[in-house]
Amino acid sequence: MNTNQNSNNEEVDIIKLLNYFKNGVKSIFRRIGKMFSYIFYFIFLLRKFRILTGSLVALGVIYGAIIKPMLKESDEKIYEMVVKTSPVSNIELYAFGKEINIQESLNSNLDSEGIQLAKNLGISSISIEPIKNEDDAINNYFEQIEVNTLRGIETDTLFFHDFKLKDHKNKMAETDFSLQKIRINVNEDHKSASEIQESLLNYLNNLPGIKNDQQARQLALKNYEYELKRTLTNIDSIMYSRAVANKNSTSAGGEQLMVNTASRNTVEGDLLRYTEYFTKRLYGTQKMINSHQNAVSIISNLRLTDEKKVFGGATLNYGIIGLALASLIILAIQFNTYLNRYENGKI
Numbered sequence: 001m002n003t004n005q006n007s008n009n010e011e012v013d014i015i016k017l018l019n020y021f022k023n024g025v026k027s028i029f030r031r032i033g034k035m036f037s038y039i040f041y042f043i044f045l046l047r048k049f050r051i052l053t054g055s056l057v058a059l060g061v062i063y064g065a066i067i068k069p070m071l072k073e074s075d076e077k078i079y080e081m082v083v084k085t086s087p088v089s090n091i092e093l094y095a096f097g098k099e100i101n102i103q104e105s106l107n108s109n110l111d112s113e114g115i116q117l118a119k120n121l122g123i124s125s126i127s128i129e130p131i132k133n134e135d136d137a138i139n140n141y142f143e144q145i146e147v148n149t150l151r152g153i154e155t156d157t158l159f160f161h162d163f164k165l166k167d168h169k170n171k172m173a174e175t176d177f178s179l180q181k182i183r184i185n186v187n188e189d190h191k192s193a194s195e196i197q198e199s200l201l202n203y204l205n206n207l208p209g210i211k212n213d214q215q216a217r218q219l220a221l222k223n224y225e226y227e228l229k230r231t232l233t234n235i236d237s238i239m240y241s242r243a244v245a246n247k248n249s250t251s252a253g254g255e256q257l258m259v260n261t262a263s264r265n266t267v268e269g270d271l272l273r274y275t276e277y278f279t280k281r282l283y284g285t286q287k288m289i290n291s292h293q294n295a296v297s298i299i300s301n302l303r304l305t306d307e308k309k310v311f312g313g314a315t316l317n318y319g320i321i322g323l324a325l326a327s328l329i330i331l332a333i334q335f336n337t338y339l340n341r342y343e344n345g346k347i
Helices: 004-050 051-070 089-107 113-121 133-150 163-171 193-206 208-248 265-290 313-343
Strands: 077-082 123-130 179-187 298-306
Touching: 004 313, 051 313, 077 089, 077 193, 089 113, 089 123, 089 179, 089 193, 089 208, 113 123, 113 193, 133 163, 193 208, 193 298, 208 265
Parallel strands: none
Antiparallel strands: 077 179, 077 298, 123 179
């Protein structure tokens, strides 16, 4: 009797569970259907007020494609360049671009060194964006580990076990990427591209913050290079001393110089393996020293670029703005209609 009752209870529970899932699926589809009904109603409103919608979108497209370019100075040129920088250099670079753009938008008379340089070069605005690539993220990841190793923090700690590449990449800011694309708007009657490029690099590389950071990096790397060279010299001296000692040994069972690196039971074999290890470290350090000769270095020279687009850019942006403005007006009209009906007691 109890067995049959338990079986019936289990069947009832399963039926309730199935009904629960069925109602949940129905609820999801109802919400999806309601969302699509709102979308179709919005499209219907746009169609109903198609004259207003079409007019505002057309005005936006005409403004972006024709009027906005005409408002710019006709002799303005747009240049692009790619530079390699450090995080500190990027902070100064972004601050420099922001300062110029604020000066231009507010039409103020700030008298900083950067503003004066921009005026002399005919620069009206600067935009900067990082070039995000996988290699840069990996290099930045291992550079953090390398820097901490140089400071004496071992990489086998719990922190570095949890220091994942994917998490590090997601947390990287725009200023953490070493490759940066710079777009510069310049008046045509000013200096050439090569003069603008040289002047900008000289200015940035001589800023106190950038210069101090670059010198600190160079000093640390050169000190490390010196220690590596001294270690390799000491290994060579030990190898030479042991070779001389073995050569001058007169005993029959005297120690012989073993240079077979496959053998792991001799001092010579260990020294040769350490020589290879420290040589690779020296090569990597000298490569880093060379890459940090300048805090801001050129990857791609300053060149003219063509920004004109029939579909896209300012044309597309202002077309979308026209559509958004039409949508707001239509919603305002519908809301006003609803208020009138409510006031007249029809709702």
